[in-house]
Structures are given as C-alpha cells and as structure tokens.
Amino acid sequence: MRGEPLLDVSRLTVEYVTERGAVLACNEVSFTLRRGEILGLAGESGSGKSSLITALTRLQRLPALTTGGEIRYHTRDGHLLDLVTLDERRLRPLRWTELAIVLQSAMAAFNPVMRLKAQFADVIVEHQPGITGDEVAERTGRLLRMVGIAPERAHSYPHELSGGMRQRALIALALACEPELVVMDEPTTAVDVVMQRQIMAQILRLQRRLGFAVVFVTHDLSLLMEIADRIAIMYAGRIVEIGAPQQLYTDPLHPYTRGLRDAFPPLHAPLTKLAGIPGSPPDLRDPPPGCAFHPRCAQRLPECEQVLPRLHQVLPQHGERQVACLLHDSIDPGGEAS
Numbered sequence: 001m002r003g004e005p006l007l008d009v010s011r012l013t014v015e016y017v018t019e020r021g022a023v024l025a026c027n028e029v030s031f032t033l034r035r036g037e038i039l040g041l042a043g044e045s046g047s048g049k050s051s052l053i054t055a056l057t058r059l060q061r062l063p064a065l066t067t068g069g070e071i072r073y074h075t076r077d078g079h080l081l082d083l084v085t086l087d088e089r090r091l092r093p094l095r096w097t098e099l100a101i102v103l104q105s106a107m108a109a110f111n112p113v114m115r116l117k118a119q120f121a122d123v124i125v126e127h128q129p130g131i132t133g134d135e136v137a138e139r140t141g142r143l144l145r146m147v148g149i150a151p152e153r154a155h156s157y158p159h160e161l162s163g164g165m166r167q168r169a170l171i172a173l174a175l176a177c178e179p180e181l182v183v184m185d186e187p188t189t190a191v192d193v194v195m196q197r198q199i200m201a202q203i204l205r206l207q208r209r210l211g212f213a214v215v216f217v218t219h220d221l222s223l224l225m226e227i228a229d230r231i232a233i234m235y236a237g238r239i240v241e242i243g244a245p246q247q248l249y250t251d252p253l254h255p256y257t258r259g260l261r262d263a264f265p266p267l268h269a270p271l272t273k274l275a276g277i278p279g280s281p282p283d284l285r286d287p288p289p290g291c292a293f294h295p296r297c298a299q300r301l302p303e304c305e306q307v308l309p310r311l312h313q314v315l316p317q318h319g320e321r322q323v324a325c326l327l328h329d330s331i332d333p334g335g336e337a338s
C-alpha cells in the first residue's frame with residue numbers, strides 16, 4: 001500500500017579503500033522510503049549521493065565497500081530482506097521486478113550491438129520464463145509506447161535513436177517488470193533542456209499511474225523542489241536534513257541547506273562549490289571532527305567542533321523533518337525538547 005515503508009536504511013556506511021587511506025563516502029546514513037514516494041537526494045559533488053545509490057542497488061564495485069549498516073527492503077509479498085547481506089542468488093530475482101535503476105547515460109546502459117527488442121526480451125523473459133515470443137513483442141511495444149516511442153523502434157539499435165529517445169527507452173526498460181522502486185541517477189543530464197522537461201513530465205505521469213517509489217539524484221535542486229515528496233540533503237557522506245521541499249525551501253534548518261538554497265545551483269551542472277558558502281567540502285579521507293560542516297558554518301557553536309550532531313526529529317512547528325545540527329533541539333518520542 002502507498003505510504004507504507006518500502007526501504008529502511010539504517011546507519012549505512014560506504015568506504016572506498018584506497019592506497020592513501022579509506023574514503024568515508026557514506027557515514028551512517030539512515031532514512032526511510034515509503035511506497036510510492038519520490039525522495040530526492042541533493043548535495044554538492046562528492047557528498048556521497050552516487051555512493052549511496054550504488055550501495056542501495058547493490059551495483060557497487062571495488063574499491064567501494066559497504067562496511068556497516070542495513071538496507072531493509074519490504075518486498076511486495078511481505079518479506080523483509082537486508083539488501084546489504086542478501087546473496088546474489090536471492091538478489092537476482094528482485095532486480096527489475098522490485099528494484100530497477102536508470103543511470104545517467106542510456107548509451108552506457110544499453111548493449112550497443114543488440115537491438116532494443118532483444119534487450120527488452122532478455123529482461124522480460126528472465127523474470128517470466130513461460131512468456132511467448134508474441135507476448136514479449138506486445139509487451140515491448142506497449143512499454144515503448146508508454147514513453148512516447150513508436151513500437152517499431154524496437155527493431156532499432158541504441159545508436160539509431162536520438163539521445164532523448166534512448167533515455168526514454170531506458171526508462172521503459174526499467175519499468176518492464178513493474179518495479180516497486182526505481183533509482184534514478186541524473187536520468188536527464190545527457191539530453192537537452194527541452195527534452196529534459198519532457199522526460200521528467202513523462203516519469204512523473206508514469207509514477208502517478210504505476211505508483212512506484214523513486215530515489216532521484218540530481219544537481220538540479222529546482223527540479224527536486226518541483227517533483228520530490230521529500231528531499232534529503234547530503235554533506236560529507238551524511239544526511240544533514242530531510243523534509244518536504246516546501247519546508248526546506250521556506251524554512252531551511254541546517255545552515256548547509258540554507259546555503260544550498262541561497263546559492264541555487266547552476267542548472268544541470270555538477271555543483272562543486274557553493275557561491276554563498278566560503279570554503280570547500282572536506283576530504284573524506286580525513287573529515288573534520290564534530291560536525292563536518294563546522295569549518296564553513298557561519299553559525300557554528302564551540303561544541304560543533306567536537307560533537308557529532310545526529311539526525312533527529314525537530315519540534316512539530318517545523319513539520320515532519322529531521323536535521324543533524326546542534327542549533328536545533330531534538331524531541332524524544334514524548335515530545336520533550338532535549
């Protein structure tokens with residue numbers, strides 16, 4: 001049912017093991033994603049967004065390693081699985097049917113020497129072995145039509161399609177087995193601005209119709225403001241604030257969220273440094289003690305240099321929101337300020 005938990009991520013830690021030491025790319029990240037929800041991930045380049053989603057989808061490759069935490073996934077049929085420890089044999093049936101991913105570049109995602117129809121067939125047949133050839137063709141045509149592509153295009157090779165069409169075909173493929181969760185990493189960066197808007201409108205229409213949940217990574221904060229139900233702001237491998245877009249925009253609680261909003265990112269370009277905030281993100285091989293943002297924070301308190309603020313629920317007047325900042329009191333389940 002829409003609104004029930006789909007994914008409970010708890011203290012997820014991802015490290016890159018390098019010769020020069022371990023990079024702590026995700027540092028005890030916790031959040032819950034509900035069924036049918038669109039969660040946006042925002043933050044400067046290097047804040048850990050890609051590391052987080054490759055860990056979530058188990059597409060992580062060395063030197064990245066998940067070194068702690070859990071990703072509890074609630075399957076459609078009521079099972080609870082930890083995606084961190086699930087072996088490949090049990091993970092495989094979940095791919096596409098529960099969990100699909102749309103990456104930045106469809107060119108890289110599709111096999112260049114296979115026609116689209118063969119690539120759709122691979123996915124569909126793997127998860128529905130008894131299906132006939134005619135049914136596969138019919139389903140492929142329906143999926144392509146759903147994203148505004150003529151079914152005859154199934155006979156094309158990926159390079160025969162325009163960039164926008166390829167990206168839409170990739171979205172259609174991701175939806176082929178009606179997944180519960182679609183993870184999208186900058187799904188429209190490779191196409192022009194007009195096409196980006198069209199593709200986004202299409203993703204939203206499909207999401208409303210089919211009800212899948214989305215984790216959406218982009219540098220385009222204005223886009224997230226329009227499409228997301230909630231936005232998680234990441235800084236130096238941690239979620240520093242999470243809440244509804246309107247709240248984050250009108251009443252940002254974390255000084256970093258405020259900086260991000262005020263600097264308003266360049267459209268569709270990686271955000272490497274914020275105009276409104278002096279300094280740069282820390283080296284994640286050796287992050288500063290206490291709050292990692294404190295060296296750049298105009299509102300820092302002396303204790304911010306030592307105390308690591310945990311992500312906590314704030315007073316109800318700020319809405320359903322969590323922030324990791326010592327400037328904001330937490331409430332315990334009884335509603336007491338601490």
Ligand SMILES: Nc1ncnc2c1ncn2[C@@H]1O[C@H](COP(=O)(O)OP(=O)(O)OP(=O)(O)O)[C@@H](O)[C@H]1O
Nearest residue numbers: 016018023025044045046047048049050051052284
């Ligand atoms: N292969 C790698 N080896 C070592 N460190 C890495 C590797 N890939 C990423 N990192 C480091 O991990 C940290 C998080 O990077 P990540 O790519 O997850 O951030 P991001 O927010 O997705 O950035 P972007 O928006 O640029 O994609 C950064 O400090 C980055 O330098």
